[in-house]
Amino acid sequence: MLYRLNGVVALLLVLAVPAWAEVRILACEPEWQALAEVLGGTPVRADSATTAWQDPHHIEARPSLIAKARRADMVFCTGAELEMGWLPLLLRQSGNRRIQVGQPGYFMAAEQVERIEVPTQLDRSHGDVHASGNPHVHLDPHRLLQVAQRFSERLVQIDPVQAGYYQARFADFRQRWLAAIQVWEQQAVPLRGKQAIVYHKNWSYLLSWLGIDVIGDLEPKPGIPPTSAHLARLLRISRQDQPDFILVAAYQDDQGARWLAQKSGVPVVVLPFTVGGSEQVDDLFALYTQTLSLLQPGP
Ligand SMILES: [Zn+2]
Numbered sequence: 001m002l003y004r005l006n007g008v009v010a011l012l013l014v015l016a017v018p019a020w021a022e023v024r025i026l027a028c029e030p031e032w033q034a035l036a037e038v039l040g041g042t043p044v045r046a047d048s049a050t051t052a053w054q055d056p057h058h059i060e061a062r063p064s065l066i067a068k069a070r071r072a073d074m075v076f077c078t079g080a081e082l083e084m085g086w087l088p089l090l091l092r093q094s095g096n097r098r099i100q101v102g103q104p105g106y107f108m109a110a111e112q113v114e115r116i117e118v119p120t121q122l123d124r125s126h127g128d129v130h131a132s133g134n135p136h137v138h139l140d141p142h143r144l145l146q147v148a149q150r151f152s153e154r155l156v157q158i159d160p161v162q163a164g165y166y167q168a169r170f171a172d173f174r175q176r177w178l179a180a181i182q183v184w185e186q187q188a189v190p191l192r193g194k195q196a197i198v199y200h201k202n203w204s205y206l207l208s209w210l211g212i213d214v215i216g217d218l219e220p221k222p223g224i225p226p227t228s229a230h231l232a233r234l235l236r237i238s239r240q241d242q243p244d245f246i247l248v249a250a251y252q253d254d255q256g257a258r259w260l261a262q263k264s265g266v267p268v269v270v271l272p273f274t275v276g277g278s279e280q281v282d283d284l285f286a287l288y289t290q291t292l293s294l295l296q297p298g299p
Contacts, residue, residue, distance in 0.1 A: 023159050026068050026099075028077035028087065029056050030275040031138040032109060034284050036076050039152050041169050043162055046076075049090075052277035053251050056082055057223065061090040069094035072105070074158060076151065079108025080115060080135035104157050110135045112150040113143040116204060130201065130222045138274070139206035141181045141288060148173060180285055187292045194295075195243035197234060197266065199252050202273060206291070215243050218256045226256040238264035245295070249273035269294055 025046040027033035033048035040046065049065055050056050056078065069075065069090050077083050091100055098105040115133030137143045152170035156163045192211035196203070199218040207214055216234045218226045226234075237243075238260060246261055246268045248254045254268060261268045271291050272278040281287045 021159065021161065023074065023155070024072050025074045025076050026072040028075070028083050029138075030277075031284065031287070032076040032078070034275040034287075035144070035148060035151060038173055038283065039148060039166065039169050040155060041165065043159060043165075044155075052272060052274045052281075055251055057085060059086055061086045061093060065090060066093045069099065070096050072096065072099055074105040074107060074154075075099045076107050076109070078110050078135045078137070080110035080132040080137075081130070082110070082135035104154060107151060107154050109147045109151075110137045112147050113137055116208065117201060134201055134204050136202050137205055139203065139288075139291070140209045141177065141184065142209070143205065144284070145174065145177055148177070176285075180288065184288055184292055187296070190297065191292075191295055194245075195241060197238065197243050197246045197257075197260070199246070199248045199254075199257055202249055203247055203271075210295070212244075212295075215241055218246075218260070225253075231256055231260060234260055235263050238266050242266065244297075245269045247271060250277035271295075 021043065023040065023044050025033075025036045025040065025044055027036055027046055027048045029050055030048045030052055033046045036044055036046040047068055049068075050059055072094075075087075075091070077087060091106075097103065100106060110133075115135070115137065117130060118133035119131065137147070148170065152166055155166045159166070188210045194212045195215050196207060196212050197216040197218065198207075198214055201217065201219075201222050204214070216237050218231075218234065220227060220230045242264075243266055246257045246266055248257045248268055248270050250270060250272050254270065257268045260266065271294055272281045272287060275281055275283060275287055277287070278290060281290050
């Protein structure tokens with residue numbers, strides 16, 4: 001490119017255009033970063049706003065995060081109000097039109113699938129953080145596959161030049177994921193009818209897929225930490241019904257769960273919950289595989 005500038009001819013060097021136009025994705029949680037990477041392959045640069053050690057309901061829209069949102073071509077979040085405490089602010093502060101609500105660059109996983117536990121009556125004064133139904137959809141592999149398909153279609157819409165590449169990656173993922181589901185569902189047979197006490201309704205999709213019954217929740221209401229009266233009630237239930245485990249996510253405070261375990265003899269099982277929640281869990285396949293192995297009855 002030649003420009004005549006102040007009488008001198010200036011040569012403007014144009015940077016070599018890479019073979020792939022990069023698609024920058026800001027995921028809200030590690031599971032969606034992992035899904036974006038496996039479906040997006042080489043052209044996609046995905047980042048996550050939270051780690052497995054943070055509670056995705058509550059984080060701060062830090063300046064570093066705002067900078068990432070400013071550059072993103074797409075946000076890939078859970079939606080269904082999971083991030084309502086910080087995502088709207090992040091989007092507003094980013095000043096990035098591509099990722100605003102209704103744009104192709106705004107993609108919410110929980111809005112692509114049918115949600116459970118949709119409240120018929122809502123009272124936010126009781127701390128109900130799941131006003132649009134349970135948003136924690138990523139631990140049902142069938143719903144995850146639906147999300148994957150919709151996400152892949154969105155990727156094609158955003159980067160149509162690579163359509164064939166994205167479609168091939170989705171087909172490959174789908175095949176591997178369906179094969180893995182068969183293995184997991186075999187491993188889940190002995191878990192049917194087991195009973196769990198949970199910490200938060202993080203586990204609802206996973207447990208309903210596995211056929212495990214929830215007989216108590218350490219949170220009296222989603223988002224409300226356990227009170228001593230509530231713990232005492234759970235202790236009575238635990239002694240009476242002897243559930244098989246108390247389930248806690250890697251990021252959660254396990255104090256209440258440990259207390260209950262000590263008093264009732266019911267074991268605490270800490271599950272990774274998302275990618276990065278334990279050392280071995282570096283992708284979505286490993287997340288499910290390890291979750292199922294941690295739930296298996298001991299020898
Ligand atoms: Zn929640």
